Amino acid sequence: MAEARISINGVELSEGQAMTLRVALQSFASETQEENSLGNDKYGQKLAAAYNARANEVIELLFAN
Numbered sequence: 001m002a003e004a005r006i007s008i009n010g011v012e013l014s015e016g017q018a019m020t021l022r023v024a025l026q027s028f029a030s031e032t033q034e035e036n037s038l039g040n041d042k043y044g045q046k047l048a049a050a051y052n053a054r055a056n057e058v059i060e061l062l063f064a065n
Contacts, residue, residue: 004062022062029055 003018013021031037032052038044 004064022059025055025058025062029059 003015003022006013006018006021029052032048032055036044038048038051
């Protein structure tokens with residue numbers, strides 16, 4: 001699998017950097033799926049759900065190529 005081409009502020013990441021970003025994002029998405037990952041109050045639960053949703057949107061883009 002070729003890594004997605006990722007550019008940050010006009011600088012294209014190397015394949016290794018793109019892989020590192022993808023793995024970190026997948027790990028973050030996995031962590032935010034865990035119960036009470038950002039606290040057991042409603043704010044923490046809503047924040048974790050929102051972070052997880054945005055992370056998964058980006059992950060879908062990374063695998064779209």
